[in-house]
Amino acid sequence: MARKTKTRAAQTRSAILDAAEREMQARGVSGASFERIAQRASVTRGAIYWHFADKDALLTAMVERTYLPLRDLQYSLRNELPHQEAPAILRAMLLHGLERLASDAHHRRVCHILTHGYENTDPDHPVAVLMRNAFEESRVVVHDLCQQAADADQLQPQVTVDNACDLVMAFMCGVYSCSLRYNELFTVQRDWRPMVATLLSGLFVAGEE
C-alpha cells in the first residue's frame, strides 16, 4: 500500500484511536501493545508511529477527543440556563453528566480506561495534567454554584460552601468509579433524578423536582 488521500489518512487515525480505546479497555494502558492495537485497526505499527509519537501522545489524543466536548457543555449549560437558580443549574449539570456517561459509549470507554485501566503515577504526565485540570475546573464550577446558593440563603443550616462542593464532587467521582467498575451492581443506566434530588435536598433548602 502507499499514500492515501488526506481524508483517508484521517480515517486511519480515527480507526487507530478506536482500536486503542478498545484494546486499552481490555488490557489496560500499559498492557496494550502497539502491535495488537495495529492488528485491531488493520494497519501496522508503522502507521501508529506515523500519527502518534508514542503511547502518551496516543492516550492524550484519545482523551482530548472525548473530553473537549464535555468542557464546552459545562459552560454552555450555564449560559443556556442563566435565569435558573443555582441549585437547579447544578442539578441539571449533574444529570447531564450522568446521562452522558450512560449513553455515550466512547466517553464511557475513555473514562473507564482513565479510572480503572491507567496507572496514574507521574502527576506531570500530560494525561494526568488533563485529568487534574478537568477536576479542578469542575470543582470551580460547582463551588461557584454553591457560593451563589449561599449568597441567596439557599444552603441548609450548618452546611458550608466548601462542604457542599466537596460532597457533590465526591458523589460524582464515586458514581463514575462505581458504575464504571461494577455496572451490574451499580448501573449507570437508571433514572438518576431521585438520587440527585436526595443529595441536593441535604444541601439546599429550595424545593427540587
Added chain:
Amino acid sequence: MARKTKTRAAQTRSAILDAAEREMQARGVSGASFERIAQRASVTRGAIYWHFADKDALLTAMVERTYLPLRDLQYSLRNELPHQEAPAILRAMLLHGLERLASDAHHRRVCHILTHGYENTDPDHPVAVLMRNAFEESRVVVHDLCQQAADADQLQPQVTVDNACDLVMAFMCGVYSCSLRYNELFTVQRDWRPMVATLLSGLFVAGEE
C-alpha cells in the same frame, strides 16, 4: 549470605511487602519491577521469588495484609453498637473508614495503589476478586442498615432503600478516589462529621450529632 532463622525470614518477607508498596505507589503495579523492589528491600529478586510466586501473589499478599483488619472492624462495629439505631451505626462506620484512611499510612498506600496505580482489567484476577468482594460486602452492610432504618420509618420521604444505599456507596468511593488522587485539593485529613451529617440528613429523618 544464606539462610536466616524463621523470624528473620518473616522480617525479609515483610520488608519485601513494604518495598513493593512504595515502589508500586511510585511507579504503578505494572511499572514496578522485581529488580527495583528488591533493591528497595536490600535483597535480590531471588528472595522475592522465594516468598512469592509472581507479581500477582505479591500484590494479593499486600492487599490482604491491610484489608483483612478492615473486614473485622465492620462486623465488630455492629456488635459493639448493637443498641444504637441504624443511622447512628452507619454514621460511625463511615467516620471510622474515613478516619482510618486519614491515619493509617499503610492502608492509604495500598488503597492508592488499588484505585490509581493498578490496571483492573481481568475481573477474575485474584486482586480484582478481592476488591469486588470487599465492595459487595460493604454494600450488603450498608443496605442492611438502610433497610433497618426504613423498617423504623427513619427514611426521608421519597427516599428508597436502594437509593440511600447507592448514594452512601458512591460518596465513600468518591472520597477515596478524590482524596487519594488530589489530597491537596480534597484532603482526607479533616473533620468529616459535618459532611457525613449533611449526607445523612438527606437520607434519614432522626437527628444526628
Added chain:
DNA sequence: CATGTTACATACATACATGTATGTATGCAA
C-alpha cells in the same frame, strides 16, 4: 558432627515491547 532442608543469591534463557531506520507506492504540484 553429619546431613538434609531452608532462605536466599547468582546466572542464564526467553519473550516481548519499543523505537528507529529504511523501503515504497501513491497523490499532488510544477
Added chain:
DNA sequence: TTGCATACATACATGTATGTATGTAACATG
C-alpha cells in the same frame, strides 16, 4: 512527466522484565 512529500509497511536493533535453574551458606535435627 518529473519530482517531492506523504502515508504508510517492513526489518532490525535494543533494552528490559520475567521465570527458572543452579549454587551456597547457615540452621535444625538426629
